Amino acid sequence: MNKPVNHPEVSTGKVGVLLVNLGTPDQLTVPSVRRYLRQFLSDSRVVTLPRLLWLPLLNLVILNVRPKKSLAAYSKIWRKEDNQSPLRYYTEQLTKGIAAAKSGAVVEFAMRYGEPAIDKKMAEMQKAGCDRILVVPLYPQYSATTNATVVDEVFRYLKKQVWQPSVRIAAPWYKHPAYIEALKAQVVQHIEEKQSQPDKILLSFHGLPEKSLEDGDPYYCQCMVTGRLLAEALGKTGDEVMVTFQSRFGPATWLQPYTAEVLESLPAKGVNNILVLTPGFVADCIETLEEIAIEGKGDFIAAGGKACDVLPCLNDSAEGLDVMNTVVTEELAGWLD
Numbered sequence: 001m002n003k004p005v006n007h008p009e010v011s012t013g014k015v016g017v018l019l020v021n022l023g024t025p026d027q028l029t030v031p032s033v034r035r036y037l038r039q040f041l042s043d044s045r046v047v048t049l050p051r052l053l054w055l056p057l058l059n060l061v062i063l064n065v066r067p068k069k070s071l072a073a074y075s076k077i078w079r080k081e082d083n084q085s086p087l088r089y090y091t092e093q094l095t096k097g098i099a100a101a102k103s104g105a106v107v108e109f110a111m112r113y114g115e116p117a118i119d120k121k122m123a124e125m126q127k128a129g130c131d132r133i134l135v136v137p138l139y140p141q142y143s144a145t146t147n148a149t150v151v152d153e154v155f156r157y158l159k160k161q162v163w164q165p166s167v168r169i170a171a172p173w174y175k176h177p178a179y180i181e182a183l184k185a186q187v188v189q190h191i192e193e194k195q196s197q198p199d200k201i202l203l204s205f206h207g208l209p210e211k212s213l214e215d216g217d218p219y220y221c222q223c224m225v226t227g228r229l230l231a232e233a234l235g236k237t238g239d240e241v242m243v244t245f246q247s248r249f250g251p252a253t254w255l256q257p258y259t260a261e262v263l264e265s266l267p268a269k270g271v272n273n274i275l276v277l278t279p280g281f282v283a284d285c286i287e288t289l290e291e292i293a294i295e296g297k298g299d300f301i302a303a304g305g306k307a308c309d310v311l312p313c314l315n316d317s318a319e320g321l322d323v324m325n326t327v328v329t330e331e332l333a334g335w336l337d
C-alpha cells in the first residue's frame with residue numbers, strides 16, 4: 001500500500017479571471033516612482049539592450065534623473081480624492097465591473113510591475129479554489145514588451161507550483177468588432193455633441209523601438225489594423241484618420257510618425273481642428289492624460305491649432321466594460337465546462 005498522501009483541499013472547480021495592467025507608482029513620491037521605473041525598465045522584454053550596457057546606465061543615470069521628471073508629470077494627473085494614479089483606479093473599476101457581470105468567477109487585478117503582484121494574486125486565486133485561471137493582459141494590441149512579459153511572470157509562478165491551475169491567456173482584441181464599435185460610438189457621440197466634424201482624427205498609440213518590427217513583434221501591424229477598421233467603421237478615408245506613435249524613450253528610432261511631431265506640424269498644413277484618441281490604452285494614465293491631453297494639446301495650440309479634443313480611454317465606461325466583458329466571456333466560453 002502506498003503511504004497516504006496529505007492531499008490539499010479538493011478543488012471547488014472555480015474559475016478565476018486575472019486582469020493584468022502595466023503597473024504604476026503606489027505613491028506620489030520620488031522613491032515610489034523610482035522603484036516602479038526600476039522594475040519596469042530592468043525587464044529585458046522592455047529594454048532589449050545587452051544587460052551589461054543597460055543596467056549600469058539605468059541605475060547610475062536614468063534612475064537618478066527620470067524619477068523627478070516623471071513625478072512632476074504624475075503630480076498633474078494624480079487622483080487627489082483617493083490618492084492613487086488613474087491607471088490603478090480605472091483598472092480596479094474595470095475589475096469590479098467584470099466581477100459584477102461574472103458572478104461565480106473570482107475576478108481580480110494585478111500589476112506586472114509593483115503591487116498587487118501577479119504571483120500573489122495567482123496564489124490567492126488558487127487558495128480561493130480556482131483551478132482554471134484566465135489571464136487578461138490589458139492591452140488591445142499584442143506586444144512582446146507588454147503581453148509576453150505578463151505571460152513570462154505567470155509561468156514563473158506556475159513553475160514553482162506542484163498543483164498548477166489550468167491557465168489560459170486572453171488573445172489581443174485589436175480587431176474585435178466589440179472594440180471597434182466601442183471606439184466608433186465614442187467618436188460618433190463626441191461629434192454629435194460638438195455638432196462639427198474634426199479636420200482629422202489622430203489615433204495615438206504607445207510607441208516601440210522601430211527594431212521591434214525586425215524582431216517580429218506584431219504590435220505595429222495590429223495598431224494599423226485597429227486604425228483601418230475604425231476609419232472604415234466611421235466611413236472615413238485613411239487621410240482623415242491617422243495612426244501615430246507616442247512616448248518615445250531613449251535615443252533610438254521608434255515607430256513613426258511620432259505623435260508630438262505630427263501635433264506640432266498639422267496647423268501649418270491647415271489642419272486646425274483635431275480629435276485625438278489613444279486606443280492602445282485600456283485605461284487613462286500618465287501617457288494619455290499628461291503626455292497627450294496636457295502636453296500634446298498645448299503643443300498643437302502653440303503651433304497655431306484651434307481645437308484639440310482628446311477623448312478619454314474607454315476606461316470603466318459602459319462601452320469599455322462591454323469590450324472587456326465580451327473578451328472575458330468569449331475566452332471563457334467552452335472552458336467553463
Ligand SMILES: C=CC1=C(C)c2cc3[nH]c(cc4nc(cc5[nH]c(cc1n2)c(C)c5CCC(=O)O)C(CCC(=O)O)=C4C)c(C)c3C=C
Pocket residue numbers: 022023024025046047066070073085087139143145146206207208209219247249280281284285286287
Ligand atoms: C523602453 C521603454 C518602453 C517601452 C518599450 C514601452 C512599451 C509600452 N508601454 C505601454 C504602456 C504604458 N507605458 C507607460 C509608461 C511608461 N512607459 C515607459 C517606457 C516604455 N514603454 C516609461 C519610461 C513609462 C513611465 C512614465 C514616464 O516616466 O514617463 C504607461 C503609464 C503608466 C502609468 O502609471 O500611468 C502605460 C499604460 C505599452 C502599451 C507599450 C507597448 C506597446
Ligand SMILES: [Fe+2]
Pocket residue numbers: 206247
Ligand atoms: Fe510604456
Ligand SMILES: [Fe+2]
Pocket residue numbers: 247286287291
Ligand atoms: Fe510619457
